[in-house]
Amino acid sequence: MLSFTRGSRSPAAVTGVVAALVAVITLLTAAFTLPADARGNDPAPGPTQPVYSYARAIRQSVWVDTGLSADRKDGKPVRVAADIIRPREPAAAGRRVPVIMDASPYYSCCGRGNENQVKTYDGHGNPVRFPLFYDNYFVPRGYAVVLVDLAGTNRSDGCTDVGGPSDVQSAKAVIDWLNGRARGYSARSGGHPVSATDWADGSVGMIGKSWDGTIANGVAATGVEGLKTIVPISAISSWYDYYFAQGAALYDGGPDQLAGSVESTSAHAHCAAEQQRLRDGAPRNGDWTQAWQQRDYVAAASKVRASVFVVHGLEDLNVRTQNVGPWWDALAAHHVERKIWLSQTGHVDPFDYRRAVWVNTLHQWFDHYLMGVDNGIERASMADVERSPDHWTTDPVWPAPGTASTRISPVASGTPGIGTLALPPALSGAAGTESYTDDPSRSETDWAAAAGQPTPDKVSFLTGTLTRPLRFSGSGTVTLTATASTTSAHLSAVLVDLGPATIRDYEGSGEGIKTLTTRSCWGESGPGDSACFLDTAADTESVGFTVFSRGWADLGHGGAGLHGGPLTPGKPYTITLRLAASDHIVPAGHRLALIVAGTDKGLIVPPDTRPALRLDLAGCFAQLPLVGGPAAWTAATGQGAGQGAGQVAEPAAAPVLRSAPQRSSAA
Incomplete structure (x- = not known):
C-alpha cells in the first residue's frame, strides 16, 4: 500500500529447453487429459493441467454497472472496467470456467508485484498485459482471470473511497455480473450488453496484496453469492486499524490523500466532494466514526461464506498485524474454513519469498475451492510460520495447539x-x-x-x-x-x-x-x-x-x-x-x-x-x-506464581543496532 523473490532457478538456456519439453508434453497430452471444468460437476481426481493455449486465450474488457451514481450533474451510473482473459477451448465447447479475480486501484498509477507491473493495452484498447503470474499460470489450467479497476482508477468511472462502499461494490458488482445479476457493457459509454453466464460458472476466488487483498476481505464480508474463497495478502481488515491504534495516529495523512494518489486524471476532475467526505469522516483526532464503521470488515465476519487463506508478514510495518488478529479470531468464531501463512518479512508477496511452494499451494487451493478437486488442502496443516529465513514450521491449527x-x-x-x-x-x-x-x-x-x-x-x-x-x-x-x-x-x-x-x-x-x-x-x-x-x-x-x-x-x-x-x-x-x-x-x-x-x-x-x-x-x-x-x-x-519480584535484571547483551523504520502510506 499502500507500500510506500527466493533464490534463482535455472539459467535461461535450461529454461528454454524445459519450456520446449513442456510444450511437447502438453501437445501430446491435451487430447487425453481433461481439466476439471471438462469433467462435469464431479470433484476432479487430480490437479488441473496446462492443456489450454495461453496464446489463443480470449482477451476482452467489460464495463460493469455498480448500481452507484457518479458524483456528477449528469447523474450517469458508475461503471467499473474488468479486463478478462479466459481459455478459448472451453468457450468453443460451451463449457464454463471459474474466475480468479484481483480488484485493485493500482493498475495504472503504481503497478503490482515486485516489478511494479501495470496493465497495458493495444491501439484498440484491448488488454495485453495482465500484471502478475495469475493469468500465465492459471488460464492454461482452465481458469479465467479478471482484473478489476476500482471505481475512480484507471479506466473505471466514479471515485475512490478507500475501502468504503464504492470500493467494495466495484468488485462485488463484477461477481454479480459473472453470476448474471448485474449488467455489463462492451464500452465505458455503454456499447452493447455483454453477459458472462455463457462462459463463467459463477465460482469466484479473489486474491490480492495490500489494498487488493483488503477489497477481498470487504467483499467477503458482504456474503455475496458466488465468492467461494479469498486470499488476502498483507491486507487490511479494519481501515481504522490501518490509520490509528486506539486513537494514536499511525500516519500523518488520511484516506483522502491515499485516494488522491491512485485516482485517474478524469476522477480528479470530479472527486473533490468525495475526498472532502473522506476528510470529514476520518478526523485526525482518532475518534471512531461512522466512516470507520463502514470500513470495518471484522464486524461483518458473520456474513463470510468464502474460505479464507490469510498471508501476512509478521514484521509488516505498513499493514501491521493488528489487522490479522481480530479478523482471524472473528472468522474462527464463525467457523469459516481458513488457512494462514506468517512470514518474517515486511510488506511482501509470498511469490517473492517462497515462490515454488506458494505457486503450488495456491494452485491446490484454487483447484479445491473453485474446481472441486479433492486434493486434501482443506485438511492439511492450517498454519505455516517462518521461524528463520527460509525455514518454516507447520501447525494443525492457529494459534498453536495448547x-x-x-x-x-x-x-x-x-x-x-x-x-x-x-x-x-x-x-x-x-x-x-x-x-x-x-x-x-x-x-x-x-x-x-x-x-x-x-x-x-x-x-x-x-x-x-x-x-x-x-x-x-x-x-x-x-x-x-x-x-x-x-x-x-x-x-x-x-x-x-x-x-x-x-x-x-x-x-x-x-x-x-x-x-x-x-x-x-x-x-x-x-x-x-x-x-x-x-x-x-x-x-x-x-x-x-x-x-x-x-x-x-x-x-x-x-x-x-x-x-x-x-x-x-x-x-x-x-x-x-x-x-x-x-x-x-x-x-x-x-x-x-x-x-x-x-x-x-x-x-x-x-x-x-x-x-x-x-x-x-x-x-x-x-x-x-x-x-x-x-x-x-x-x-x-523457573518462577512459580508470585516469584520473581525484587530480582535485579541482568545486563542486556550488546545488540546490533538498527535504524528506526520510516513508513508511509504511499503506494
Whole structure:
C-alpha cells in the first residue's frame, strides 16, 4: 500500500529447453487429459493441467454497472472496467470456467508485484498485459482471470473511497455480473450488453496484496453469492486499524490523500466532494466514526461464506498485524474454513519469498475451492510460520495447539526503570511505580537496544535467562494504569526477544528480500505479457534483539467507543493496549522484555504535548498468548506464581543496532 523473490532457478538456456519439453508434453497430452471444468460437476481426481493455449486465450474488457451514481450533474451510473482473459477451448465447447479475480486501484498509477507491473493495452484498447503470474499460470489450467479497476482508477468511472462502499461494490458488482445479476457493457459509454453466464460458472476466488487483498476481505464480508474463497495478502481488515491504534495516529495523512494518489486524471476532475467526505469522516483526532464503521470488515465476519487463506508478514510495518488478529479470531468464531501463512518479512508477496511452494499451494487451493478437486488442502496443516529465513514450521491449527492467555505482572526491582516479570500474584508490596518521559526522537529499536539499562524515555520489565523456549502464538494485550503530566499522551508496549539471531532485514529497502538478476517462469508467456519474473532471495541480518509484537494507544481513548478527549494532568487512567498478532519463539538462553514507553518514532505520530508518565504497577499486567500457558512460563523462567519480584535484571547483551523504520502510506 499502500507500500510506500527466493533464490534463482535455472539459467535461461535450461529454461528454454524445459519450456520446449513442456510444450511437447502438453501437445501430446491435451487430447487425453481433461481439466476439471471438462469433467462435469464431479470433484476432479487430480490437479488441473496446462492443456489450454495461453496464446489463443480470449482477451476482452467489460464495463460493469455498480448500481452507484457518479458524483456528477449528469447523474450517469458508475461503471467499473474488468479486463478478462479466459481459455478459448472451453468457450468453443460451451463449457464454463471459474474466475480468479484481483480488484485493485493500482493498475495504472503504481503497478503490482515486485516489478511494479501495470496493465497495458493495444491501439484498440484491448488488454495485453495482465500484471502478475495469475493469468500465465492459471488460464492454461482452465481458469479465467479478471482484473478489476476500482471505481475512480484507471479506466473505471466514479471515485475512490478507500475501502468504503464504492470500493467494495466495484468488485462485488463484477461477481454479480459473472453470476448474471448485474449488467455489463462492451464500452465505458455503454456499447452493447455483454453477459458472462455463457462462459463463467459463477465460482469466484479473489486474491490480492495490500489494498487488493483488503477489497477481498470487504467483499467477503458482504456474503455475496458466488465468492467461494479469498486470499488476502498483507491486507487490511479494519481501515481504522490501518490509520490509528486506539486513537494514536499511525500516519500523518488520511484516506483522502491515499485516494488522491491512485485516482485517474478524469476522477480528479470530479472527486473533490468525495475526498472532502473522506476528510470529514476520518478526523485526525482518532475518534471512531461512522466512516470507520463502514470500513470495518471484522464486524461483518458473520456474513463470510468464502474460505479464507490469510498471508501476512509478521514484521509488516505498513499493514501491521493488528489487522490479522481480530479478523482471524472473528472468522474462527464463525467457523469459516481458513488457512494462514506468517512470514518474517515486511510488506511482501509470498511469490517473492517462497515462490515454488506458494505457486503450488495456491494452485491446490484454487483447484479445491473453485474446481472441486479433492486434493486434501482443506485438511492439511492450517498454519505455516517462518521461524528463520527460509525455514518454516507447520501447525494443525492457529494459534498453536495448547495456547493459553497467560497473565504476567510487571514488578518493580531495586533499579528505577528496570523491573521484572512474574506470574501473579506478585509478592506483597513489590508492585510499586515506574516513571518515564515521552521522547518522540526514540523508537522501539532504541528502547530494545537499551532494554537492560535505565533510560529516561522508557521502562523495561525483563525475565532472567530462559532455560526453555517460550512460544507466543496469537494476539495479546497489555493493560496499563498511567498518570500523565499533560493533557495528551501516547503509549507504546513492545515485546522483545533479547538474544542473537539471524532474521530477514524487514527494515531494509526490500523488507526482507533482495531482487536478483535471474528470472524464472511460471506459466506461459505471450506477446507483451511474460510469465518470467525476477528471482529473489532472503535479505538477512544478524541482530542482538528482535521486536516481535507491538501495541500503541492514545491514553485519552481508553474509554468505551474510542472517543477521546483531553487528559486531566495528575489523574490516573487505565487502558488496555492490543498487541499485534504474532508467532514467535524466544529460545532458551535468551530473555524476554516487555518495554513500555511513549511515542514509537516512525510508527506512531507524537501527541501534541511531551508528557511525563507514572505507571501504577498494581494496575498493570499483560495477557500473553503462551503455548503451554502458565506451566510453560514456569518451566522457562523457573518462577512459580508470585516469584520473581525484587530480582535485579541482568545486563542486556550488546545488540546490533538498527535504524528506526520510516513508513508511509504511499503506494
